[in-house]
Amino acid sequence: MVWSRAPMQGALAAMAGFLTSTCARSVERSPMPIADPTVVILGGGVAGVIAARTLYEQGITNFTIVEARGELGGRMQTQTIGAPGNEWVVERGPNWVQGTQTGDSPVNPIWTLVQKHGVKTQFNDWSNSVVTYDETGAVDYLDIFNDSDDQYDDLTVNAGARVQRQLVDLTARAGYSLIGAKPKTPADMACEYYQFDWEYAQTPEESSLIASSWGNNFTYDPDVGGFGDENEMSIDQRGFKYLIQAEAAEFLQPDQLMLNSTVMNITYSSDGVNVTLTDGSVLLADYVLCTFSLGVLQNDDVTFDPPLPDWKEEAIQSMTMATYTKIFLQFPEDFWFETQMGVYADTTRGYYPVWQNMNLTDFFPGSGVIFVTVTGDESVRIEALSDDEVQAEVMEVLQAMFPNVTIPDPTAFYFPRWHSDPLFRGSYSNWPSSFFNGHHQNLRATVEQRLWFAGEATSEKYFGFLHGAYFEGLYVATELAACIYAGGCAGMAHVPEVTNALPYTI
Ligand SMILES: Cc1cc2nc3c(=O)[nH]c(=O)nc-3n(C[C@H](O)[C@H](O)[C@H](O)COP(=O)(O)OP(=O)(O)OC[C@H]3O[C@@H](n4cnc5c(N)ncnc54)[C@H](O)[C@@H]3O)c2cc1C
Numbered sequence: 391m392v393w394s395r396a397p398m399q400g401a402l403a404a405m406a407g408f409l410t411s412t413c414a415r416s417v418e419r420s421p422m423p424i425a426d427p428t429v430v431i432l433g434g435g436v437a438g439v440i441a442a443r444t445l446y447e448q449g450i451t452n453f454t455i456v457e458a459r460g461e462l463g464g465r466m467q468t469q470t471i472g473a474p475g476n477e478w479v480v481e482r483g484p485n486w487v488q489g490t491q492t493g494d495s496p497v498n499p500i501w502t503l504v505q506k507h508g509v510k511t512q513f514n515d516w517s518n519s520v521v522t523y524d525e526t527g528a529v530d531y532l533d534i535f536n537d538s539d540d541q542y543d544d545l546t547v548n549a550g551a552r553v554q555r556q557l558v559d560l561t562a563r564a565g566y567s568l569i570g571a572k573p574k575t576p577a578d579m580a581c582e583y584y585q586f587d588w589e590y591a592q593t594p595e596e597s598s599l600i601a602s603s604w605g606n607n608f609t610y611d612p613d614v615g616g617f618g619d620e621n622e623m624s625i626d627q628r629g630f631k632y633l634i635q636a637e638a639a640e641f642l643q644p645d646q647l648m649l650n651s652t653v654m655n656i657t658y659s660s661d662g663v664n665v666t667l668t669d670g671s672v673l674l675a676d677y678v679l680c681t682f683s684l685g686v687l688q689n690d691d692v693t694f695d696p697p698l699p700d701w702k703e704e705a706i707q708s709m710t711m712a713t714y715t716k717i718f719l720q721f722p723e724d725f726w727f728e729t730q731m732g733v734y735a736d737t738t739r740g741y742y743p744v745w746q747n748m749n750l751t752d753f754f755p756g757s758g759v760i761f762v763t764v765t766g767d768e769s770v771r772i773e774a775l776s777d778d779e780v781q782a783e784v785m786e787v788l789q790a791m792f793p794n795v796t797i798p799d800p801t802a803f804y805f806p807r808w809h810s811d812p813l814f815r816g817s818y819s820n821w822p823s824s825f826f827n828g829h830h831q832n833l834r835a836t837v838e839q840r841l842w843f844a845g846e847a848t849s850e851k852y853f854g855f856l857h858g859a860y861f862e863g864l865y866v867a868t869e870l871a872a873c874i875y876a877g878g879c880a881g882m883a884h885v886p887e888v889t890n891a892l893p894y895t896i
Pocket residue numbers: 432433434435436437438456457458459463464465466482483484485486487488651652653654681682683686691692714715716808812813814816817818844845846847854855856857858859
């Protein structure tokens with residue numbers, strides 16, 4: 391096999407030897423096994439960095455991380471907000487280590503990195519430090535809130551029983567209805583939202599009963615192998631991303647990292663992979679490990695040549711990329727609740743429902759910062775509005791929550807647009823009830839032996855979470871390293887067609 395290889399230019403010349411442009415000189419590629427195969431890791435988020443660390447630990451150093459943004463971290467991103475002299479670093483993306491460790495339960499590896507790199511976190515009491523509101527102001531419906539908490543527990547138990555009996559998946563909405571949980575009032579809906587949508591970024595109608603339950607249990611329930619039920623919130627002013635950047639600094643060499651490098655096309659065959667960047671340069675690799683988000687893969691932001699096979703495309707299009715949006719406000723004085731959390735029940739389900747108070751001693755004292763979260767269709771809706779329009783809606787809700795207060799203008803207002811961002815196209819994946827085990831296997835499976843995939847969405851147990859991205863980077867890179875040492879392999883297997891156990895009889 392003969393590959394095109396060209397003189398390297400400018401800053402790129404410092405990069406690894408597989409970096410090329412289109413003025414070609416020919417280089418012979420040795421037949422398998424390849425002596426020192428080149429690996430290109432696409433994406434510098436948690437999955438990409440942990441995959442690189444895994445290769446390094448396995449003695450494979452001929453790799454490069456290619457990342458479009460100017461820093462490592464992926465969805466771990468910060469924003470500085472606030473009036474001059476009272477500025478605070480807030481998290482655009484992930485904020486919590488979800489499930490840390492209880493007793494001798496397994497430890498969440500993100501929690502391990504937090505401790506290793508001294509990232510400042512604070513326990514976030516989502517269950518007991520809560521106050522409730524509706525469109526008339528403060529109204530105590532904590533009894534409904536607590537019932538909703540119990541219903542969610544019942545939902546997951548019910549889902550576990552279905553798994554044991556090998557029953558088909560249902561929507562989480564059907565699961566709720568089957569245990570008699572049928573929210574009717576705005577308060578019912580807001581409390582259900584708090585338990586469900588606020589975690590999965592989609593509605594119970596849009597979510598798998600079984601997968602959402604195991605996603606919960608494998609993270610939060612030590613009795614079934616989960617880490618623990620506590621959430622630690624990063625309040626570190628270096629940003630939550632510090633943990634993965636500090637981890638990368640321990641092993642990654644400058645010539646193993648290409649920042650500000652956006653991939654446009656991936657051309658692959660069983661002989662290798664060409665990765666074309668938007669500046670026209672082409673990287674030649676023996677193996678590519680793609681960690682781009684499910685949203686990027688779904689939206690053709692990167693093209694594949696040949697197009698990905700049908701089994702891969704069906705898997706990609708059958709999982710959902712959900713959106714989760716934190717909207718930050720800063721006020722010159724605080725006028726809101728003294729608990730950590732506030733729930734707002736609107737007649738429209740999911741309309742600015744979950745509020746979090748950062749202006750507390752253990753969080754950002756004196757900051758005047760509060761934020762509200764929307765998800766799913768509401769996130770998509772507000773991304774299409776101007777900042778001023780969204781701010782006006784948020785202020786109207788605050789006025790309903792605090793009818794007797796003259797609310798000052800905010801000194802800061804900010805929210806990120808994850809759904810529209812071509813590097814993410816959403817916040818994290820969610821598993822719909824029409825996504826089957828075969829789809830999951832195919833989402834992760836290798837294409838043509840050379841094109842490998844990892845990321846939070848390929849995690850069966852922990853899809854959506856930072857620790858899902860971590861475990862996938864670790865697992866897939868371990869498999870890839872074994873493949874390299876074996877002098878080549880078929881890669882991770884796929885299912886040619888995802889079929890029913892019993893055919894329809896129509
Ligand atoms: C708003 C929000 C809140 C969240 N909250 C939590 C939380 O509290 N706790 C938790 O555990 N998880 C949370 N998550 C999920 C968590 O952030 C993700 O699961 C995790 O960061 C995914 O890591 P990854 O490496 O799989 O993907 P990514 O972080 O998306 O990494 C992929 C990388 O590929 C790059 N890329 C994409 N396209 C291209 C291209 N064409 N060329 C080059 N590079 C490209 C991207 O810039 C990115 O850096 C949240 C996510 C969001 C957005």
